[in-house]
Amino acid sequence: MHKLKLQFLNQDVEDNYIQEHQFPKRRFYLKVSTIAFQILLFFKLVISLIEHNNSTVYPLLISWGITMPFFLIPVKTDFQIRMSISLLNIIYIGYLLFFDPQEEAEIMYFKGSTQMAANVVNIFVLEFIDSSILSVVLLIMRVTHLIYYSTKLDLPTILFAIGIHVLLIVMIYVYQKALRSQYLLTKTDQRWENILKQIIHVQKYILLNFDKEKVKFINVASTFSKNIQSQEEVISFIRNSKFKNQTFEQYLYFKVNNFELNCIDSLNNAIMVDYERQLLKLNFSIFFGNQPTILIQKDIHFYESTLKNNQKKTSRLYLNIIISLIRIIKENKKYNEVKFQVIAKKLFLKNLISKIENYNFSSQLINFKKILHEALVLSNKKYQIQLLCQDFQIYTIPKIFQLFLFLIIDCSHNEIIHIKDLRRENEQITIRFGGSLYMKRMKAYLDQLEYYLLLIFENVKCDDVYVTVKLKQEIFVPFRKLTSIRTS
Known part of the structure; x- marks a missing residue:
């Protein structure tokens, strides 16, 4: 004023x-x-x-x-x-x-x-x-x-x-x-009513005020974890968390500046940040008042609902497959290799996703041709892979990379897939996949499995012809218990 x-x-x-x-x-x-x-x-x-x-x-x-x-x-x-x-x-x-x-x-x-x-x-x-x-x-x-x-x-x-x-x-x-x-x-009273409504749904939160005169964030309250509660710990968390080549603090500051222009409450913004080599999905809201107030919450519903939904789908798929196998045995149907390959592919895919969701994996250095071969083994078509470069090694999580390759194969219209290493000297590994890909289905897969793919990829870009991925130099692990993480 x-x-x-x-x-x-x-x-x-x-x-x-x-x-x-x-x-x-x-x-x-x-x-x-x-x-x-x-x-x-x-x-x-x-x-x-x-x-x-x-x-x-x-x-x-x-x-x-x-x-x-x-x-x-x-x-x-x-x-x-x-x-x-x-x-x-x-x-x-x-x-x-x-x-x-x-x-x-x-x-x-x-x-x-x-x-x-x-x-x-x-x-x-x-x-x-x-x-x-x-x-x-x-x-x-x-x-x-x-x-x-x-x-x-x-x-x-x-x-x-x-x-x-x-x-x-x-x-x-x-x-x-x-x-x-x-x-x-x-x-201000209306703002706190909105904040309390948000906190009721999820108890793990960080509540910040933005001091416009001192141009800094001030911690109001935090139940985010045992190690992230004080002013220093909260500020350390938002400064050491990364989002798209910038700190979470810088991103929040940018959002607050935009908020100052329109003064409209910004609710339930979803964002994925990496902190101490862990990938977290967060929701944050900005509320109007005498000074902007930011509420940051762990998206617990994301982890729980994703696991439950996939468990239901997997159980339903397994039940349908078992019923189909019983009918084949009961009716003495002639063996059909194509149908068997379809069933095998679904079982392989669901089993792989199940292992990933249960964090049953590790990172390692592996030859690119080897991981390609493993992804092709259970395909129901004979694909020809044209690797337009020399074989090279990648440091990744094989199960997740194998899942990504399997999705590429599943979205291909023809039997030829082109793969090229686009990196230059001392650059991050960038790989381009082409070959008449069904991009609508591919984008649906990427949206569904985005959380896990971001553990190994810096980004995934889809255009009308190619899918291009840039591998992370440092492999992340999924968020489990933040209370065990060391804070600096």
């Missing part, structure tokens, strides 16, 4: 505050005050005509003509409403000071008190800057009237009036600041 103008620094927040809390009240107040002012001028004009007081008729007609557009022309923006209220106030005070006939002292005192009450209401309805300017303008008009019509200059009274108006401006400042602070507190 700007300390002088009392406006929120973020324009979206300012617009929301005006539209939600001020615009409806000001529009209603302008409508009521305009109608009341027109009625007042009308009755004064009728009385002046009856009394044949021509000296007041013309000022009343002029005032009526000036204020009539405020009644007839609709205003659409908050700025127009504030300007209309200010101008009506100035016109009304100008008429009373310079054109209203001088009457008995008691009547003048009564008019003066009514006028001041109306001024105070108008001043508190407006924004702080508008109210301050209006208060100064009205003071100048009264001092001008006093100097012009008074026989002597009453300096103490003028100084007292200036002091009272300064005090009035200070009180307006305190009042408007309290209103805006209350609005921020309301938003």
